[in-house]
Amino acid sequence: MDEKLLDTLIICPKCQTLHSIVELEEDTKAHCATCNALLYKEDACLVDKMIALSLSALLFFIISNSFVIVQIDLFGSEEFMNVPSMLLHLFDSGFYIVGLFLSLFLFILPFMTISIYLLLGVAYRLGWSGAYAKHLLITLSNIRLWNMVDIFLISILIAMVKLVDLFGLHLDIAFYSLIIYVLLDIYLSKSIKMFNLWREYERRYQ
Structure with missing residues (x-):
């Protein structure tokens, strides 16, 4: 897989579902679509x-x-x-x-x-x-x-x-x-x- 494409993806630490990274507004969080685990947040x-x-x-x-x-x-x-x-x-x-x-x-x-x-x-x-x-x-x-x-x-x-x-x-x-x-x-x-x-x-x- 292309290295640049990998930089746009994140894997859920709990269920290993792959997600695309999206830009978030300040003080918001991104959760897994499958298990709702926290993926990352904008601080x-x-x-x-x-x-x-x-x-x-x-x-x-x-x-x-x-x-x-x-x-x-x-x-x-x-x-x-x-x-x-x-x-x-x-x-x-x-x-x-x-x-x-x-x-x-x-x-x-x-x-x-x-x-x-x-x-x-x-x-x-x-x-x-x-x-x-x-x-x-x-x-x-x-x-x-x-x-x-x-x-x-x-x-x-x-x-x-x-x-x-x-x-x-x-x-x-x-x-x-x-x-x-x-x-x-x-x-x-x-x-x-x-x-x-x-x-x-x-x-x-x-």
Whole structure:
């Protein structure tokens, strides 16, 4: 099939029905004709929303990795846990493969993803090079689904439920920052689709 023709089509993520892309008015949505799933929407504030959400998420991500997540009172001694110390402890204990994977999924890839969202928004707003914006889009498409911080947060909550009756647990600022970051990241990924980012790229650079 012709590549230009493919650029005018979109497939439903739920039922795989093929649709032609049509121009929408501001703040309107296109739904699948078969299952009524959301295909895409026209958001006049897409760039500003992306900058605001990604900047906020980046701030809370930095806080969650810079301070203590939870303090554990263990038989009279205090243990402090945060992401960097946990990763360093894994490497010091010889768990290099586990430490490497957790470093990628809990720190490196989430930081890259949220930074690319921010850089892409700034690139659109300031009219930076189209080649630079395209490179950011391709990178974002490949890494954005590998963010595992939400799973890490769930594992912390499960561990807390099991340990709360055995040890004294004190939540610190990084724990609440981690929750806010995860919520912002989920909202960002759900409200700003790759389809809309590519459409914005086409409007600005082609």
